[in-house]
Amino acid sequence: MRRLRSIGAFWYDFVVGDDWRVAVVVVAALALTAVLVHAAGVNAWWLLPVCVFAALGWSLRRATRS
Amino acid sequence: MTALPLILTVFVACAVEAVEALTIVLAAGLTREWRSTFQGMAAALVVLAAIVAVLGPTITLLPLTALRLVVGALLAIFGLQWLRKAILRATGYKSLHDEAGAYLREVAAASSCKGVLLEGLEVVFIVITFGASQHNVGAAVIGAAAAVLVVAVTGIVVRAPLARVPENALKFAVGVMLTSFGIFWGAEGAGVSWPGHDAALLVLVPVVALVSLGYTVLLRRPRAARPASAPASEEVTSS
Numbered sequence: 631m632r633r634l635r636s637i638g639a640f641w642y643d644f645v646v647g648d649d650w651r652v653a654v655v656v657v658a659a660l661a662l663t664a665v666l667v668h669a670a671g672v673n674a675w676w677l678l679p680v681c682v683f684a685a686l687g688w689s690l691r692r693a694t695r696s
Numbered sequence: 697m698t699a700l701p702l703i704l705t706v707f708v709a710c711a712v713e714a715v716e717a718l719t720i721v722l723a724a725g726l727t728r729e730w731r732s733t734f735q736g737m738a739a740a741l742v743v744l745a746a747i748v749a750v751l752g753p754t755i756t757l758l759p760l761t762a763l764r765l766v767v768g769a770l771l772a773i774f775g776l777q778w779l780r781k782a783i784l785r786a787t788g789y790k791s792l793h794d795e796a797g798a799y800l801r802e803v804a805a806a807s808s809c810k811g812v813l814l815e816g817l818e819v820v821f822i823v824i825t826f827g828a829s830q831h832n833v834g835a836a837v838i839g840a841a842a843a844v845l846v847v848a849v850t851g852i853v854v855r856a857p858l859a860r861v862p863e864n865a866l867k868f869a870v871g872v873m874l875t876s877f878g879i880f881w882g883a884e885g886a887g888v889s890w891p892g893h894d895a896a897l898l899v900l901v902p903v904v905a906l907v908s909l910g911y912t913v914l915l916r917r918p919r920a921a922r923p924a925s926a927p928a929s930e931e932v933t934s935s
Contacts, residue, residue, distance in 0.1 A: 647777035656772050656878075660765065660886050667887035675888040678879050679900070682772060683907050689780055690911055694789050 649692070655685035699835035702826060706839030709822045712894050713815045714847035716877065720771075720811030722851060723870035724804040727778075727863070736805035740812035748820055760817065765885025767814050772878025774807065779871030779908050785864050787915040807874070814881070819844065872908060876901040 646653045659681035666674040725733035751757075784790035819840055827836030880890065880897055890896035 646773070649777075649780065652776050652780070653773045656769055656776070656882070660769055660882050663883055663888060664765075664886040673889055675883055675890050675896075678772075678883045678886075678888075679903070682776065682875065682879055682904075686776055686779060686908070687911060689776070690783060690915060693780070693784060694787075694915055 649689045651692075652685045652689050655681055655688075699832055702832055702835045703839035703842075706822060706826050706836045707843045709826070710819045710840040710843035711847055713818045713822070714844050716897075717812050717815035718847050718851045719873055720877065721808045722855065723873050724807040724811075726855070727866045727870045729804045732804040733808045736807065736809035737812045739805070740809040740816060743813055744816040744820070747817070760821065761885050761887075763814060763817070763885070764881045767810050768878050768880070768882025768885050770810065770878070771807075771874050772882050774803070775871050775874030775876070775878050777871075778867055779875055782864055782868035782871050783908060783912050783915065786868065786912050789915070811877075868908065869905075872901060872905045876904045879904070 656678075659678050663674050663677045666672040666677065721733060721737055724736070781790060823833065823836045823840045827833030876897060880900055884890065892899075
């Protein structure tokens with residue numbers, strides 16, 4: 631059980647890293663992009679870059695807030 | 697003579713894919729560890745060879761879009777982690793050496809494996825689709841092999857000069873590259889058609905770099921104004 635937990639912790643750290651919110655924003659932005667492209671017919675190539683820059687800024691702000 | 701246009705077309709198309717794979721391999725090797733990077737690359741080539749051997753021409757039925765989506769999402773998340781840490785280090789909010797060797801090796805192997813596998817599959821797709829449509833798979837193979845060889849030799853040549861760049865600057869550059877490729881592939885996987893297709897990367901990479909540099913400048917200002925005895929949270933909690 632402890633071994634399983636340590637493997638899980640490694641993969642969480644490996645994939646998600648220091649700030650899980652960044653991973654959530656990236657996944658949510660990709661999902662929203664797919665919905666816009668396939669359901670609304672909008673070629674939303676701009677959405678992911680905007681969300682990524684916002685997530686980076688938000689994460690840096692949280693990390694540097696004393 | 698009729699095979700020459702086909703060889704040149706496949707050469708250019710495959711060179712683009714090979715450069716994308718080379719960027720990831722160089723990024724992982726220069727900032728993390730070469731041995732693990734080569735292990736990841738070798739694993740990807742073995743998997744690629746096995747896929748080609750088992751599937752043959754039916755490889756074009758593989759869900760490449762889904763693969764792009766997953767690899768793109770992972771690379772974007774990895775890249776943002778690297779960028780975030782590089783910016784925090786550049787602005788003094790995090791110590792310069794704060795990662796365990798085992799972690800560095802895992803990241804190098806995984807990044808190079810994903811990049812080489814995805815781009816390798818795209819090269820195989822190009823060879824089969826172009827070669828089959830012109831009824832000359834042999835010529836397409838020659839074009840692809842020449843492209844991969846030229847790009848690989850270029851990578852070996854530029855490796856040494858790149859190794860002299862300061863460590864955190866390289867990590868910053870790697871974060872920019874991984875994030876850019878992650879955004880590009882992830883959005884493509886989600887169904888987006890990029891303006892200019894692969895050439896969009898030539899705009900995306902500088903934009904990601906400029907935004908990241910902008911954040912670095914913004915964070916340096918309050919840092920410079922603050923007394924030296926007031927550390928921020930990540931300096932005391934970094935792993």
